[in-house]
Amino acid sequence: MGDRRVKPSLPEGRYFFSGNEAVAEGALSAGCRFYGGYPITPSSEIMERMAARLPEFDGVFIQMEDEIASIASVIGASWAGAKAMTATSGPGFSLMQEGIGYAAFTEAPCVVVDIQRAGPSTGQATKVGSGDLMQAKWGSHGDYLPIALSPWSVQEMFDLTIRAFNLAERFRTPVFLMGEEATAHLRESIRVPGEIAVSERNRGEGPPFGTDEPDGVPPMPVFGDGRKLLVTGSTHDQEGFRKTDDPETHRRLVERLHKKILNHQDEIIQTEAYHLKGAEVGIIAYGFTARSALFAVQRLRKAGVAAGLLRLQTLWPFPYDVVESLTRSLKHCLTFEMNMGQISGEIQKVCRCPLHVTTQVNGTIISPATMETKVREVLS
Amino acid sequence: MTRALRGYIRPEIEHTPFCPGCGHGSLMGTILRAIDDLNWDMDEMLFVSGIGCAGWIPSPHFNADTLHTLHGRAIAFATGAKLFNPALKVMVIGGDGDLTSIGGNHLIHAARRDIDLTVVCANNMIYGMTGGQAASTTPLGCTSATTPAGNPYRPFDLCKLLEGAGARYVARFAVTQPVELRESIKKALTIEGFTFVEAVSPCPTQFGRRNKIDQAADMIRTLQAHCVPRERATGKEGPDMIITGEFVGA
Amino acid sequence: MKGYPVCDIVAAERKLNAADFERDDWAALEAAAVAEARRCLGSYFCDACDLCLLLCPDLCITRDEEGIIVIDYDYCKGCGVCSAICPKGAIEMITEKRE
Amino acid sequence: MREITQIRLAGFGGQGIVLAGMLLGFAGVREGLEVANANSYGAQARGSACKAEVILGRKSIVFPHVLTSDILIVLSQEAYKLFLPDMADGGTILFDPYHVTPGKTPHTFHGIPATQTALKTFRTPQPANIVMLGAFTELTGIISEANMTAAIRENAPPRFVDANLKALALGIDLAKKTKGAS
Numbered sequence: 057m058g059d060r061r062v063k064p065s066l067p068e069g070r071y072f073f074s075g076n077e078a079v080a081e082g083a084l085s086a087g088c089r090f091y092g093g094y095p096i097t098p099s100s101e102i103m104e105r106m107a108a109r110l111p112e113f114d115g116v117f118i119q120m121e122d123e124i125a126s127i128a129s130v131i132g133a134s135w136a137g138a139k140a141m142t143a144t145s146g147p148g149f150s151l152m153q154e155g156i157g158y159a160a161f162t163e164a165p166c167v168v169v170d171i172q173r174a175g176p177s178t179g180q181a182t183k184v185g186s187g188d189l190m191q192a193k194w195g196s197h198g199d200y201l202p203i204a205l206s207p208w209s210v211q212e213m214f215d216l217t218i219r220a221f222n223l224a225e226r227f228r229t230p231v232f233l234m235g236e237e238a239t240a241h242l243r244e245s246i247r248v249p250g251e252i253a254v255s256e257r258n259r260g261e262g263p264p265f266g267t268d269e270p271d272g273v274p275p276m277p278v279f280g281d282g283r284k285l286l287v288t289g290s291t292h293d294q295e296g297f298r299k300t301d302d303p304e305t306h307r308r309l310v311e312r313l314h315k316k317i318l319n320h321q322d323e324i325i326q327t328e329a330y331h332l333k334g335a336e337v338g339i340i341a342y343g344f345t346a347r348s349a350l351f352a353v354q355r356l357r358k359a360g361v362a363a364g365l366l367r368l369q370t371l372w373p374f375p376y377d378v379v380e381s382l383t384r385s386l387k388h389c390l391t392f393e394m395n396m397g398q399i400s401g402e403i404q405k406v407c408r409c410p411l412h413v414t415t416q417v418n419g420t421i422i423s424p425a426t427m428e429t430k431v432r433e434v435l436s
Numbered sequence: 437m438t439r440a441l442r443g444y445i446r447p448e449i450e451h452t453p454f455c456p457g458c459g460h461g462s463l464m465g466t467i468l469r470a471i472d473d474l475n476w477d478m479d480e481m482l483f484v485s486g487i488g489c490a491g492w493i494p495s496p497h498f499n500a501d502t503l504h505t506l507h508g509r510a511i512a513f514a515t516g517a518k519l520f521n522p523a524l525k526v527m528v529i530g531g532d533g534d535l536t537s538i539g540g541n542h543l544i545h546a547a548r549r550d551i552d553l554t555v556v557c558a559n560n561m562i563y564g565m566t567g568g569q570a571a572s573t574t575p576l577g578c579t580s581a582t583t584p585a586g587n588p589y590r591p592f593d594l595c596k597l598l599e600g601a602g603a604r605y606v607a608r609f610a611v612t613q614p615v616e617l618r619e620s621i622k623k624a625l626t627i628e629g630f631t632f633v634e635a636v637s638p639c640p641t642q643f644g645r646r647n648k649i650d651q652a653a654d655m656i657r658t659l660q661a662h663c664v665p666r667e668r669a670t671g672k673e674g675p676d677m678i679i680t681g682e683f684v685g686a
Numbered sequence: 687m688k689g690y691p692v693c694d695i696v697a698a699e700r701k702l703n704a705a706d707f708e709r710d711d712w713a714a715l716e717a718a719a720v721a722e723a724r725r726c727l728g729s730y731f732c733d734a735c736d737l738c739l740l741l742c743p744d745l746c747i748t749r750d751e752e753g754i755i756v757i758d759y760d761y762c763k764g765c766g767v768c769s770a771i772c773p774k775g776a777i778e779m780i781t782e783k784r785e
Numbered sequence: 786m787r788e789i790t791q792i793r794l795a796g797f798g799g800q801g802i803v804l805a806g807m808l809l810g811f812a813g814v815r816e817g818l819e820v821a822n823a824n825s826y827g828a829q830a831r832g833s834a835c836k837a838e839v840i841l842g843r844k845s846i847v848f849p850h851v852l853t854s855d856i857l858i859v860l861s862q863e864a865y866k867l868f869l870p871d872m873a874d875g876g877t878i879l880f881d882p883y884h885v886t887p888g889k890t891p892h893t894f895h896g897i898p899a900t901q902t903a904l905k906t907f908r909t910p911q912p913a914n915i916v917m918l919g920a921f922t923e924l925t926g927i928i929s930e931a932n933m934t935a936a937i938r939e940n941a942p943p944r945f946v947d948a949n950l951k952a953l954a955l956g957i958d959l960a961k962k963t964k965g966a967s
Contacts, residue, residue, distance in 0.1 A: 140516070158506050241824065
């Protein structure tokens with residue numbers, strides 16, 4: 057992914073960043089030049105760093121009056137040509153959903169970083185959780201397919217933020233970086249490369265909401281291009297004219313929005329396999345939980361247990377095929393989630409072996425020891 | 437449609453979408469005549485609107501970049517577009533329900549920040565598109581679909597609200613004052629910073645019908661009769677009178 | 687709630703009323719009398735003040751090459767706003783007959 | 786140094802524990818090591834137990850939280866009691882005798898009078914955290930003095946850089962004396 061090589065926001069080298077700082081630098085590196093946001097724990101450091109750093113890149117930072125306005129300003133800036141983003145946490149993510157639906161329907165690229173905390177509602181503002189995954193999938197009304205990525209380290213808070221922008225521009229869609237408090241406030245050494253690959257939006261000719269492109273992603277001109285753009289969140293034809301009474305226009309539009317994601321799953325979905333060769337028992341995990349899981353798997357392997365880990369870096373679209381083919385070869389599959397089993401439900405849909413779900417919603421991370429114990433329990 | 441304004445309307449558009457006698461059509465003509473007077477290039481303009489009848493004034497009719505957004509959020513969208521590309525001349529057009537009820541917070545904050553936008557609020561004192569429910573601007577005692585016994589709450593004085601929020605220019609004219617309204621919009625467009633024009637606009641279908649003013653023509657006459665230019669106002673006008681004029685930045 | 691159908695342009699010229707006769711302001715009275723006479727004698731004749739053109743909600747009133755006000759009935763929705771605001775009473779609304 | 790060294794800094798809120806952990810992390814990166822640093826957030830900011838965890842690795846760090854600490858730098862009795870059970874066998878404890886009276890456990894103990902030194906030199910206990918870092922530098926040899934100095938220069942609040950560098954040097958001296966004594 058990425059058709060242009062650029063220098064990142066910092067000189068090549070090793071840095072010591074918090075996850076939130078890494079998100080900001082990843083965004084700047086990817087070409088983000090607009091940030092509209094509203095403070096919320098545990099994501100505020102992203103906003104603070106963008107406030108300090110964006111002016112150095114001739115970018116625009118604005119603190120809006122709420123999260124609804126934040127996502128609206130981001131979409132406005134996106135249509136004006138900006139690579140734009142906002143960052144928030146669960147309560148703000150809830151408020152942003154109407155704007156996210158608008159961005160999906162008008163195909164406005166943007167990146168929304170959700171640093172998840174323990175919910176629902178105000179919940180535990182400073183404690184970790186991972187309960188916003190279904191909200192990312194179904195948060196706004198109607199049918200659309202979001203893209204959601206799950207970073208597990210500070211390095212990935214940087215890398216996947218860049219990837220989120222690339223996916224957003226490539227597919228003209230909102231992309232979510234589903235961070236977690238545990239990674240956002242973690243500090244780690246990371247490597248910033250000398251060059252990164254970035255995607256730029258296609259501003260070319262052709263109807264901006266066309267339906268006949270082979271890959272389903274029409275070109276996106278921006279305001280001021282002289283194209284007299286017609287953008288609306290109502291059902292629209294390929295030129296943007298409202299067609300709110302035409303069943304065929306609505307069907308074609310909604311189906312194309314699905315196809316443009318589903319037909320490119322190979323390009324979007326990324327997973328990582330650890331020790332799965334010959335594994336009898338497999339853990340499927342994502343985000344910070346996958347760090348615990350890998351640690352546990354390594355210890356189990358040392359103890360002679362044939363355990364492995366499948367780490368999901370892309371959560372939406374969900375990697376059903378990868379999960380199905382893996383679970384065909386497993387005797388047991390285990391999941392660990394800092395929610396009541398949101399992703400386990402998806403795994404269950406295609407799981408070909410017994411599935412053992414462990415959930416933990418106490419505002420703390422799931423320890424490697426818990427996982428080791430569970431694996432041994434399942435095997436005994 | 438009038439030939440004089442054809443160039444400002446998308447070629448695909450043949451007629452206005454508004455009910456017979458809707459003031460929004462008059463306002464649409466007045467806005468385009470103001471831009472015509474200024475001789476501005478529509479390719480440099482961006483019109484942002486929200487949901488509701490007034491949201492349809494620019495979208496899809498105006499032959500320029502138009503952004504038809506979510507209910508109440510037009511100003512927040514416009515803020516993002518304007519800040520990222522300051523070369524765009526950005527005008528937000530919306531109704532009273534859209535801009536001042538659900539969108540009230542965005543309105544006052546954009547004014548406070550002095551974002552360089554011109555906001556035209558087509559105030560018909562009711563939710564027209566959804567079927568005539570009470571808005572934050574429905575006069576005390578008026579009947580609406582949700583205030584069948586008369587509205588028990590006071591309406592916003594939008595101009596005072598915006599003055600308090602720090603807008604650079606604040607004016608109110610009825611669409612029955614097309615010359616003053618046009619001059620006011622021109623002034624608002626040319627003043628740098630946040631400018632606000634309230635255009636009082638009759639809604640015969642939802643407001644008139646529910647308040648025993650059955651004909652569009654009667655709505656116009658009633659509106660005319662209730663407008664008092666601020667120079668002639670004595671300060672003793674009842675709450676049903678509409679004081680028109682420039683309140684800030686005259 | 688019925689009001690006198692005077693737009694602000696016309697109202698700029700003063701309207702004659704009883705109070706004016708009780709004052710010694712003869713110059714004002716004369717101006718008012720002239721204005722009233724102009725209004726009265728000009729009734730039912732369009733003097734192309736453009737008010738209907740500016741107010742038409744359907745943007746279907748325009749001036750032709752000779753400056754005469756014309757209405758494009760294809761786009762007229764028959765709301766009657768033009769008739770209501772015409773200071774000369776020069777626009778009459780007629781119910782369309784179904785053919 | 787071993788492949789992974791797990792370090793816990795603990796005390797009570799306000800002692801600069803989190804800052805010390807961060808500075809240690811910055812120094813670790815300069816040293817060319819992989820670093821993970823997690824801090825306690827929340828109630829711990831108000832005078833109760835507060836901890837910073839720093840993991841230094843010669844290889845990539847899989848699990849970024851401290852499970853058993855190889856080194857405990859401790860500035861309060863409460864924190865000492867809380868984190869002693871998580872010490873690795875044969876681990877090293879750097880404690881400030883002003884706050885901590887250690888028990889008899891099979892660990893290597895270094896008493897560093899950081900708070901008293903800070904009070905004597907700076908008339909405030911605040912730089913005690915950096916004094917401890919100085920002692921850590923000298924005693925463990927994981928991080929060079931040059932890299933620790935650079936980390937402070939680059940990341941400590943600018944107006945306190947000089948004081949912090951002085952505190953670091955004091956800590957190194959105290960550690961040298963401890964080593965001489967043992």
